[in-house]
Amino acid sequence: MSTPRYIVNTDLDATLLDHDTYSWQPAAEAIGMLKERGIPLILNSSKTLAEMQELAGELGLNHPLVCENGAFIAFPRSGEFEEEYIREHFTNVEVDDAYILCHLGISRDQFIGAMNTLREENEDYQFLGYADWSVEQVAEHTGLPIEKAELSKARKGTEPIHWHGSEEAFEEFEQELRLRKLKCVAGGRFIHISGLSDKAHGMQALSELYGKRSAEMVVTIALGDSPNDLGMLSAADIAVVIPNKVALEPSAHEVIKATLHGPAGWNASIKSILER
Ligand SMILES: [Mg+2]
Numbered sequence: 001m002s003t004p005r006y007i008v009n010t011d012l013d014a015t016l017l018d019h020d021t022y023s024w025q026p027a028a029e030a031i032g033m034l035k036e037r038g039i040p041l042i043l044n045s046s047k048t049l050a051e052m053q054e055l056a057g058e059l060g061l062n063h064p065l066v067c068e069n070g071a072f073i074a075f076p077r078s079g080e081f082e083e084e085y086i087r088e089h090f091t092n093v094e095v096d097d098a099y100i101l102c103h104l105g106i107s108r109d110q111f112i113g114a115m116n117t118l119r120e121e122n123e124d125y126q127f128l129g130y131a132d133w134s135v136e137q138v139a140e141h142t143g144l145p146i147e148k149a150e151l152s153k154a155r156k157g158t159e160p161i162h163w164h165g166s167e168e169a170f171e172e173f174e175q176e177l178r179l180r181k182l183k184c185v186a187g188g189r190f191i192h193i194s195g196l197s198d199k200a201h202g203m204q205a206l207s208e209l210y211g212k213r214s215a216e217m218v219v220t221i222a223l224g225d226s227p228n229d230l231g232m233l234s235a236a237d238i239a240v241v242i243p244n245k246v247a248l249e250p251s252a253h254e255v256i257k258a259t260l261h262g263p264a265g266w267n268a269s270i271k272s273i274l275e276r
Contacts, residue, residue, distance in 0.1 A: 070202040
């Protein structure tokens with residue numbers, strides 16, 4: 001039996017990165033094994049491209065990145081996929097110096113105007129968000145240092161807001177957004193407005209692209225620790241659940257529950273799959 005073509009998709013915080021120290025070092029051995037075997041390691045996170053870029057560089061990865069909870073895929077222009085090939089597969093494409101950005105839904109640039117119009121036209125829709133704030137204000141609202149706040153403010157797919165109106169008004173606002181193919185997801189500090197795609201869509205779009213280029217059967221592995229990873233884990237062929245507060249029960253074909261937290265659990269689980 002030939003080995004399948006593995007594609008690994010991973011969440012970052014509390015999965016590949018230690019919850020407290022943000023270190024990925026305990027996973028270094030398994031990361032090395034993936035590289036040796038030419039298995040793509042896809043970082044798939046709620047973070048912005050600006051936030052993920054540095055880590056990808058540190059890890060020596062030049063694969064596509066799934067950013068801002070699946071809002072878009074960033075293909076390195078020096079990566080394994082040609083711009084022409086990418087454009088054949090995606091419609092909402094934006095090119096910058098280093099990356100080709102493929103929006104899987106409506107981009108932030110495209111929906112911020114609609115949000116502002118709704119706010120101007122209805123005095124009950126009271127909210128403030130990243131688009132209204134300076135870097136200093138983002139730092140204040142997130143607790144991030146200024147240089148990190150700057151990376152967090154470089155958003156392309158999602159808009160975090162604070163709602164200041166009534167609950168009824170929010171329900172109405174959410175309805176208006178839904179009509180515009182936008183969604184609201186409540187997070188710890190903010191409500192996140194975005195297009196309709198998620199981490200699973202990003203993962204699946206990439207597995208399809210890699211699959212088209214591969215003679216072998218593609219087997220998608222996903223690793224995650226929290227409810228916003230559940231869709232991605234369930235859509236994978238092999239789901240690796242990294243233990244955290246909420247016990248996840250993904251519906252993937254095969255589920256591996258890591259016993260160790262964060263990158264140590266990541267390391268052991270990936271090794272166990274590769275050593276089969
Ligand atoms: Mg996480």
